Amino acid sequence: DTEVTQTPKHLVMGMTNKKSLKCEQHMGHRAMYWYKQKAKKPPELMFVYSYEKLSINESVPSRFSPECPNSSLLNLHLHALQPEDSALYLCASSSRSGTGNTEAFFGQGTRLTVV
Amino acid sequence: AQSVTQPDIHITVSEGASLELRCNYSYGATPYLFWYVQSPGQGLQLLLKYFSGDTLVQGIKGFEAEFKRSQSSFNLRKPSVHWSDAAEYFCAAHNGGGGADGLTFGKGTHLIIQP
Numbered sequence: 001d002t003e004v005t006q007t008p009k010h011l012v013m014g015m016t017n018k019k020s021l022k023c024e025q026h027m028g029h030r031a032m033y034w035y036k037q038k039a040k041k042p043p044e045l046m047f048v049y050s051y052e053k054l055s056i057n058e059s060v061p062s063r064f065s066p067e068c069p070n071s072s073l074l075n076l077h078l079h080a081l082q083p084e085d086s087a088l089y090l091c092a093s094s095s096r097s098g099t100g101n102t103e104a105f106f107g108q109g110t111r112l113t114v115v
Numbered sequence: 116a117q118s119v120t121q122p123d124i125h126i127t128v129s130e131g132a133s134l135e136l137r138c139n140y141s142y143g144a145t146p147y148l149f150w151y152v153q154s155p156g157q158g159l160q161l162l163l164k165y166f167s168g169d170t171l172v173q174g175i176k177g178f179e180a181e182f183k184r185s186q187s188s189f190n191l192r193k194p195s196v197h198w199s200d201a202a203e204y205f206c207a208a209h210n211g212g213g214g215a216d217g218l219t220f221g222k223g224t225h226l227i228i229q230p
Binding site: 004006033035040041042043045048056088090092102103104105106107108109111 | 158164
């Protein structure tokens with residue numbers, strides 16, 4: 001199983017709403033990532049979790065709050081978003097090894113629209 | 116700073132013709148290199164990867180890529196494209212260190228297939 005599953009596939013939320021994006025993998029990967037992708041742009045790294053600990057936060061606004069409850073799950077909690085936060089949010093996972101295979105597997109993404 | 120450059124924003128190829136997409140990287144040491152493909156509104160699918168060893172790597176869907184250290188390049192090729200190859204192609208790099216770092220992406224190349 002080389003699948004990363006993201007839910008929901010589509011989400012429309014108002015600027016005062018609170019919602020969460022979910023990501024799950026069962027490949028035994030110990031690194032998980034959130035990327036944000038605007039239209040016609042490459043993915044931009046937001047957060048990295050390594051062994052369930054936040055290791056990288058790329059200066060993301062606090063209205064985005066990541067959580068890694070266990071090694072298979074990754075959440076992104078959203079609160080008080082702005083219309084410019086509308087984008088495709090991609091989750092990815094990879095095995096962690098200093099010299100080994102570090103390819104990342106991506107989910108299908110959640111298309112978020114903030115109204 | 117580490118960077119990945121895809122000099123071609125758009126490429127148009129006739130169905131059945133050969134394809135080459137260019138990618139150059141700028142890293143202190145040879146990074147791990149990847150090519151991903153993305154269909155509209157979808158996640159990223161890994162086409163192939165280079166970690167070390169043989170500089171010509173084979174991937175899925177008939178794609179191959181050649182790593183050239185002297186040119187800091189990792190160009191993607193396919194001998195005969197199909198209409199279903201129309202998509203966005205991203206070259207990406209990872210420093211392969213023991214820390215949990217995300218991928219650095221090029222800006223992408225949009226591939227258009229003419230009938």
